[in-house]
Amino acid sequence: MTSVLGISAFFHDSAACLVQDGVIVAAASEERFSRRKGDAAFPAQAAAWCLEQGGLTASALDAVAFYEKPILHLDRLFESWLETAPRGWRAFLKGGPLWARDKIDLDGAIRRGLSDYTGKLLWCEHHESHAASAFFPSPFAEAAVLTIDGVGEWATATMGMGSGASLRLTHELRYPDSLGLLYSACTYHAGFRVNSGEYKLMGLAPFGTPRYLDRMLRELVDLRDDGSFRLHRAPFGFVDGLRMTTARFDELFDGPPRVPESPITQRDMDLAASVQQLTQMIVQRMVRSVVRETGVRDLCMAGGVALNAVANGTLKREQLVDRLWVQPAAGDAGGALGAALLAWHRYFGGARHRDSNDTALHDTMHGALLGPSFSDDVIAADLAAQGAVVETLGRDGVVQRTAECLATGGIVGWFDGRMEFGPRALGARSILADPRKNDMQERLNAHIKLRENFRPFAPAVLAERAHEYFDGIEGDESPYMLQVVPVRVDAPPLPAITHRDGSARVQTVTAARTPGLRAVLEAFAARTGCPVLVNTSFNIRGEPVVHTPADAYACLMRTDIDALAIGPYFVVRTAQPTVGDARWHVTLEPD
Template identity: 55%
Template sequence: MTDTIILGLSAYFHDSAAAILRNGEIIAAASEERFSREKGDSAFPSHAVAYCLKQAGVTMADLTAVGFYDKPILKFDRILMTYMSVAPRGFTQFRKAGPLWIKEKLWIESDIRKELQGYKGPMFFSEHHESHAASAFFPSPFPEAAILTIDGVGEWATSSQAVGRGSEIEILKEMRWPDSLGLLYSAFTYYTGFKVNSGEYKVMGLAPYGEPKYVKLIYDKLIDLKEDGSFVMNQDYFAYLDGLTMTNEKFDQLIGGPPRVPESNLTQREMDLARSVQEVCEEVMLRMARSLHRETGLPNLCMAGGVALNCVGNGRILREGPFERIWVQPAAGDAGGALGVAQLIWHRQFKGPRQADGKTDQMQGAYLGPSFSEHEVESYLKSVGASYTKLERQELLTTSARLLADEKIIGWFNGRMEFGPRALGARSILGDPRSPRMQAQMNLKIKFREGFRPFAPSVLRERVSDYFELDADSPYMLLVAPVKKERCIPPKEGAQKLWGIEQLNELRSDIPAVTHIDYSARVQTVSRDVSPDYHDLISEFDRMTGCPVLVNTSFNVRGEPIVCTPQDAYTCFMRTNIDALVMGPFIMHKADQTEWTETEDWRWQFQLD
């Protein structure tokens, strides 16, 4: 029987990606940014497509079908109707965007066929939120589940509630443009001086430093929230319908000043705004989840869309919501749409079967990107004159764990790269969570980013409930949970008088490097059957220290995509204060390397996120 090979694509807006299935099995998936080294790359994912074809061992001629993750004509319809509804306001924006749409984005099918070197087979387009829903449900472990998708906007929908049973998905209801939880959050992202579509997680990380002083104002002036989680936004205060910014002068007057200038000092106002919009976001998410549960009565929930990366909200849904279990697509943003449309085609067009045992998902730990052989790694290291040592597996684990126990920072490059925005032990920077200095050291000397941003713990799955108020799988770092009370350190006298960033240096638990100022942590559980090398490294660290937890942050600097190749990893290692680099069986110590020189300041390569 001939294999059914399906290629899914996300492109042209932000976070382009490709994914490939063989007879319904996920073979590979990757974002274009990892290859192009341009964060959030929106170009056609030519490098990601080439990788997917290579990983599947097929050529363009072997493809059975190609899918695109949304419907450009419907999206253009929404954009055109929006401009007409606010005319003559917004003409400047339409003058910029209209010709681009007419010239390029309405002809996406012909552009895709050209990029795919004359691919002649069928091409399918799914609606944006249907792609998100498919990416959430089909790879999940659940035979049936409720599905919640929330983001900025697709064609017209800004969120959807659906149900998945077996190999079928049914959309029950949608919220529609211009009322959008994703855009509300992005408006506050813009106003607090961060970059829309990439800085939202900074707002989430900043929120615990503030007070919810603006919550009532948001409900009174900005959104009319209903019991079922639906709401209407007061567009008098927003500019995304007819302008080139998210908020307007009336919003400035409401808050009491202009937006923060990016990269300027943070003030208590930004912290309070972050806390306020985060609390509103969580309340909306909870109400949507409760409404969906009332409608479906199902015990399991699947989630996707950019707002599903709000792991604080996800954690509250798990702890306080009506669902027994939740599963969040690790590539919840637009990149995951490439996977979703491919799976929709498999189940809907080709009537492909689906297997779900209620326990194991189909994402393979999200390790769906490229890997590099021992020979490829060593060839690169020789080519740059790196000083390295090859070790047997157990010696490598023991040596690495000892370095970590001595408060050294390690770049860990192991196996297939992750799909999605989180590093999960394949392209990670690791540290000792017991160190009070680790968070500041990693932020300022390794990542070159804002000091307030928290780091996540990787913990052995079998030990997670010893450290966190969580007894569930969280393999994709998409759930926030409280640190166990018995591990927490009460605030010192006078600590309550500290404001904002001053709170950062207060010890809060016996794993201070991963305990945020509200005594929470964004948890990754590590199972040996999915991540054997990473699990065994943490186990070795536990044997030495009695602590089955590591600090895990993505292997990159601020503004740079997560490393993909040995070259990316070694370059990042040499540009930063990482103490050691492990790639496959090879270990390198910074002190042993020759001096690293570049003709220009490398930080200009990456646009700040």
């Protein structure tokens, strides 16, 4: 058996993935173990867990594959600093020592992080890692491939084609012309954190009007019909400075960046609406180009911009593609998975793994449920160590009790099986609620998630009934919550999941992918007639999604979640002996 460990690290969202004979065995982000959101450190704990799942030590690996080529990355940094001298010297003085300390000896850092691993170490290009993560696990034998993010080594977007076990990228857009960095610059200017706040900007966009769009097309980008573009340098500071935007950007968009945590203004909303509209325009042009170049209308996507579910949702609606598959861990964490698969196919010449139950929409990501799980005994011990009062109901009993609680307006933390790989809660580490309640969106934001009140929530829906509530979704077309589509105006109202513009980011649920969540949806539908639930990640603002039973119990006690459903156990918050104790006081971290 050939075993390859994929690693992404040292920028943000570090992760590890184990692939054996082309099968994805395990994948996890380091942040879930370290409890540091977006953790960029070497994923020592995630890697150790992945190896354990394969019954291996690092010395038994056939190769370790890293998700980018650091020498090319360093080449881009030095060339940028030299090109912009003397202005770029400030960036060099800050960034150069960090590279010298942490990133030049990546070979040594990786080997030390894997207990002095001495075997083969393979370096993959950043966007090839993204492309491999998009195509190889997809349900398509042949597909067009598009990757878009901030920047890898030099590339900021690539297009190409996958067929069988082969993958070839044919076109690329290069730094500093980057859709991801353009979107991040607007994220920064709207007062949100770069590399984590972009999804906030996407959620804020429906509250504004795109009144800056023409100005962006005139002053920020020189956009071509094929989706390629050049950024105008003057408004941006990420090449030669220490800020994402400059005074010129301030002039163009009516003032300096919003101070983080200060009130959001109409300017911020309109900026969000404008860059979101521009992003959709660019993505659609790129998709037209890759479909035209390849002659294939099935599309796979990855890279951070592929997490822009609003843009994704337009692609089938505009009839640009026939079928769309987006890697659920589309950001840098997914690069670990892509690097491992790329090494298996390209270096080892391995065949592409195809599930024997393949259908037109069945992939090999195992529902993205690739992370740790916990036995009933471990769950019981962890809860007992916290002093929890639990009801032992059995799994069927927990499903029915959860549905009953939800149907009567309760909010339940749902902890079931293997943890998700990627940023979306898909029914393993989720908070569930009734989408029909008028006050539920406000309750969840204010008292559970402890975050901004404009933030929307996503629906999970029985796949075969998705078309009753959402336009543009037929059957199991959106299993990973990566398409935003209109909520049907003739459907029963679901105010908790319907965003300002009448849209929702839909997760279609089947028993094959997420049997536990499916069972709760069925039980809830039997009680209420509604086959839809609010499904949001099991965490509070500034923290990673819960990992262990102890993490889940702490989140229950620190918020107004009504109950925790975990394995065969049901835990009611108000029945806990330490409810209200100071130990559960929340200190929010900026996100």
